[in-house]
Amino acid sequence: MPLVAALAAWSLAGRAAAAQGASDPVPARRPVVVASKPFGESFLLAEMFAQLLESRGIAVERRPGLGATEVAFAALRAGAIDVYPEYTGTGLLAVLHERPRGDAGTVFATVRREFDARWGVRWLPPLGFENSYAIAVRPETARRYALRTIGDLARVAPRLTAGLSPDFIERPDGLAGLASAYDLHFRAVRPLAQALKYRALATGGVDVVDGYSTDGLIARYGLVVLGDDRRFFPPYEAAALVGRRLRRDDPRAVAVLTELSGLIDAPRMRALNARVEVNGEPVARVAADALRELGLVGGGGAAPAPVATRPARSFWSYLWSERARLAAETARHLLLVGVSLLAAILVAVPLGLHLERTRRVAEPVIGGIGLLETIPSIALLAFMIPLLGVGVWPALVALWLYSLYPIVRSTYSGVRDADPSAVQAAHALGMTPWQVLRYVRTPLAAPSILAGIRTAAVIDVGTATLAAFIGAGGLGEPIATGLALADTRLILSGALPAAVLALLVDGFLALVERRVTPASLRR
Amino acid sequence: MSSPTTPPPRIELAHVTVRHGDVRALDDVSLVVDGGGWLALVGESGAGKSTLLRCINRLVEPSAGTVTIDGVPVSARDPVALRRSVGFVPQDGGLLPHWRAWRNAALVPWLLGRREARPLAERALARAGLDPGTMGERWPHELSGGERQRVAVARALAGGQSLLLLDEPFGALDAITRSDLQRMLLDLRRGDGGGLTMVLVTHDLREALLLADRVAVLRAGRLEQVADAGALAAAPATPYVAALLARAGVAA
Numbered sequence: 220m221p222l223v224a225a226l227a228a229w230s231l232a233g234r235a236a237a238a239q240g241a242s243d244p245v246p247a248r249r250p251v252v253v254a255s256k257p258f259g260e261s262f263l264l265a266e267m268f269a270q271l272l273e274s275r276g277i278a279v280e281r282r283p284g285l286g287a288t289e290v291a292f293a294a295l296r297a298g299a300i301d302v303y304p305e306y307t308g309t310g311l312l313a314v315l316h317e318r319p320r321g322d323a324g325t326v327f328a329t330v331r332r333e334f335d336a337r338w339g340v341r342w343l344p345p346l347g348f349e350n351s352y353a354i355a356v357r358p359e360t361a362r363r364y365a366l367r368t369i370g371d372l373a374r375v376a377p378r379l380t381a382g383l384s385p386d387f388i389e390r391p392d393g394l395a396g397l398a399s400a401y402d403l404h405f406r407a408v409r410p411l412a413q414a415l416k417y418r419a420l421a422t423g424g425v426d427v428v429d430g431y432s433t434d435g436l437i438a439r440y441g442l443v444v445l446g447d448d449r450r451f452f453p454p455y456e457a458a459a460l461v462g463r464r465l466r467r468d469d470p471r472a473v474a475v476l477t478e479l480s481g482l483i484d485a486p487r488m489r490a491l492n493a494r495v496e497v498n499g500e501p502v503a504r505v506a507a508d509a510l511r512e513l514g515l516v517g518g519g520g521a522a523p524a525p526v527a528t529r530p531a532r533s534f535w536s537y538l539w540s541e542r543a544r545l546a547a548e549t550a551r552h553l554l555l556v557g558v559s560l561l562a563a564i565l566v567a568v569p570l571g572l573h574l575e576r577t578r579r580v581a582e583p584v585i586g587g588i589g590l591l592e593t594i595p596s597i598a599l600l601a602f603m604i605p606l607l608g609v610g611v612w613p614a615l616v617a618l619w620l621y622s623l624y625p626i627v628r629s630t631y632s633g634v635r636d637a638d639p640s641a642v643q644a645a646h647a648l649g650m651t652p653w654q655v656l657r658y659v660r661t662p663l664a665a666p667s668i669l670a671g672i673r674t675a676a677v678i679d680v681g682t683a684t685l686a687a688f689i690g691a692g693g694l695g696e697p698i699a700t701g702l703a704l705a706d707t708r709l710i711l712s713g714a715l716p717a718a719v720l721a722l723l724v725d726g727f728l729a730l731v732e733r734r735v736t737p738a739s740l741r742r
Numbered sequence: 743m744s745s746p747t748t749p750p751p752r753i754e755l756a757h758v759t760v761r762h763g764d765v766r767a768l769d770d771v772s773l774v775v776d777g778g779g780w781l782a783l784v785g786e787s788g789a790g791k792s793t794l795l796r797c798i799n800r801l802v803e804p805s806a807g808t809v810t811i812d813g814v815p816v817s818a819r820d821p822v823a824l825r826r827s828v829g830f831v832p833q834d835g836g837l838l839p840h841w842r843a844w845r846n847a848a849l850v851p852w853l854l855g856r857r858e859a860r861p862l863a864e865r866a867l868a869r870a871g872l873d874p875g876t877m878g879e880r881w882p883h884e885l886s887g888g889e890r891q892r893v894a895v896a897r898a899l900a901g902g903q904s905l906l907l908l909d910e911p912f913g914a915l916d917a918i919t920r921s922d923l924q925r926m927l928l929d930l931r932r933g934d935g936g937g938l939t940m941v942l943v944t945h946d947l948r949e950a951l952l953l954a955d956r957v958a959v960l961r962a963g964r965l966e967q968v969a970d971a972g973a974l975a976a977a978p979a980t981p982y983v984a985a986l987l988a989r990a991g992v993a994a
Contacts (some may be wrong), residue, residue, distance in 0.1 A: 644836025647801055648897065649826030649853055661839050 286688020299608030348651025382425030435493030563622030614691035628670025631666030782950030829898030850901030
């Protein structure tokens with residue numbers, strides 16, 4: 220069953236990719252593809268979009284947790300997804316690369332105009348709340364230093380340690396801009412993952428964190444959000460971002476999505492987020508409740524999608540209870556690794572063997588392939604989206620590209636360095652160059668080739684966990700969702716099987732390596 | 743026994759020159775090896791003796807001059823077919839480490855597509871003084887240095903070759919093993935009743951005089967003297983040859 224499901228989803232992804240051009244005059248009625256970025260609020264809003272559409276009889280396909288803005292927006296632009304929740308400030312800064320300016324209305328008008336003109340992508344009217352960057356401290360800290368605004372914080376910052384998301388530290392409109400706008404300099408700045416930040420703050424590991432103004436966790440820990448008195452942060456109004464295809468082919472779906480505009484205010488969003496992030500309630504249930512409370516759907520609600528819950532059981536019984544999901548995710552993971560690795564072997568081994576015959580170009584070619592390794596995995600996955608959409612195909616191609624280098628390198632060096640005296644003697648006694656390669660160099664290089672394949676396989680198992688960020692599924696899915704929801708148990712339910720899988724794959728290939736090593740070379 | 747199928751060939755090298763850039767590895771060398779004769783090429787390292795040997799089976803192509811086997815220029819022959827017809831024994835054996843001894847010995851018959859490759863290999867192993875039943879089944883790393891060289895000699899003969907090129911075949915062996923193998927080569931030749939033409943490269947003049955009929959002394963790519971073994975020992979033509987003889991403890 221898991222394999223069948225994986226294959227079905229795979230072919231579906233292929234169709235989505237094929238439909239990306241969207242140039243066919245009679246568009247096939249495909250489900251509306253609703254996506255989200257990998258954090259709790261985005262999951263929740265996307266689920267609300269999905270359930271609202273379903274309640275109006277519109278078929279929906281969910282692609283939650285697409286890794287960060289570049290991936291989600293690239294997928295929207297390419298037509299691989301139809302709608303996802305986005306924030307106007309993010310659109311302005313991260314997509315248009317413009318400087319923060321103006322009030323919420325101006326920013327919305329700007330992104331609406333520019334996105335439409337450049338990509339035919341439409342911002343629906345805002346949902347009704349802003350989720351801006353927030354700088355938060357513990358209540359004791361606020362009381363002790365009388366902190367109400369970031370301006371106040373600047374006075375005492377040299378005594379405090381900040382725990383900030385790496386993203387915020389890097390962005391010019393993040394820490395650097397904030398520091399110059401407020402003359403703000405902390406004693407130390409620690410990069411901390413979203414999921415860990417609040418815990419570190421609550422336990423006193425750090426004194427100041429960045430967060431989002433609608434975070435449910437701010438309420439949970441009773442944190443104090445400091446006011447942005449110099450209006451440094453641009454407005455981040457939440458809205459549905461709709462792709463060109465849906466806009467053109469399905470105006471009814473767009474109209475349904477517009478029903479949510481203006482209905483969700485910040486306190487409501489914070490309360491909904493808290494149910495997911497603090498109480499660990501399933502996203503589907505919280506979304507259904509929210510739509511009911513807003514009067515948009517009637518009693519029954521939609522069938523809940525399988526999303527994490529946080530029951531108070533031991534980790535192992537939790538894993539056991541999730542075994543069906545884990546089996547499916549593991550099968551998908553193996554499919555990703557197996558197919559990409561096999562394809563890499565089919566290309567890289569012959570290429571490595573061939574390069575031995577054309578040594579002058581060998582190092583440049585291998586070096587060029589090696590450059591692929593230097594592309595960060597998420598970036599490579601993001602590059603694939605315009606070409607292949609989201610889902611299994613771009614993940615397979617990215618993993619394939621990553622696997623090439625270790626296999627080409629080890630194949631080439633293995634055949635090149637094969638016992639020179641044996642190679643020379645074989646040549647001197649009348650083997651053709653091809654026979655020398657086939658009967659001498661290749662068998663002698665087999666252990667080296669296998670070692671390269673082993674390296675590639677183990678790297679693949681790890682890298683495949685990132686495939687979840689472009690909707691390819693696998694064991695990265697619980698990791699990505701768990702990171703977004705600060706759910707350690709969920710993270711581990713993906714990370715542990717992935718680690719075990721890496722060990723098993725390595726062990727299995729070690730056995731194969733023994734098999735292919737010429738008996739005489741086993742020592 | 744598997745005596746060579748063709749009479750032992752006559753080798754003639756005429757004005758052979760090999761240049762590597764500006765360096766002359768061989769400079770206008772002319773030599774003849776009679777059919778069934780045994781020539782030793784002697785000289786210090788870098789004298790060009792291995793290069794000269796390798797011109798015979800086209801592992802090295804001369805920049806000028808010709809090499810003929812029974813009057814046919816080797817340059818006119820397909821190099822792969824040529825090499826399959828010429829036995830070659832390198833200094834370190836060069837056995838394929840992933841093939842058992844018998845399969846190494848069967849290399850050339852196998853390349854020639856001979857169905858009886860294995861029996862031919864086993865007969866060749868026996869000629870080289872190895873029991874095919876036990877030694878034939880061993881991996882190269884299970885053999886001693888001397889046994890490995892015997893397998894290499896068997897490999898050079900199993901295809902019925904009547905020309906044998908030996909490139910410092912015993913250079914890496916201890917004295918006792920070396921003399922065993924020297925005796926094996928002498929027996930081999932005697933057993934075949936002059937059915938083999940052999941060219942031996944060695945830096946050891948004593949070995950050359952012990953084994954070969956004729957000895958050619960090379961010095962920095964040029965032929966210093968070529969003569970029958972006895973004549974060379976008795977009448978060195980140049981001071982260099984005399985010095986070599988003296989150093990080898992041969993000269994009076």
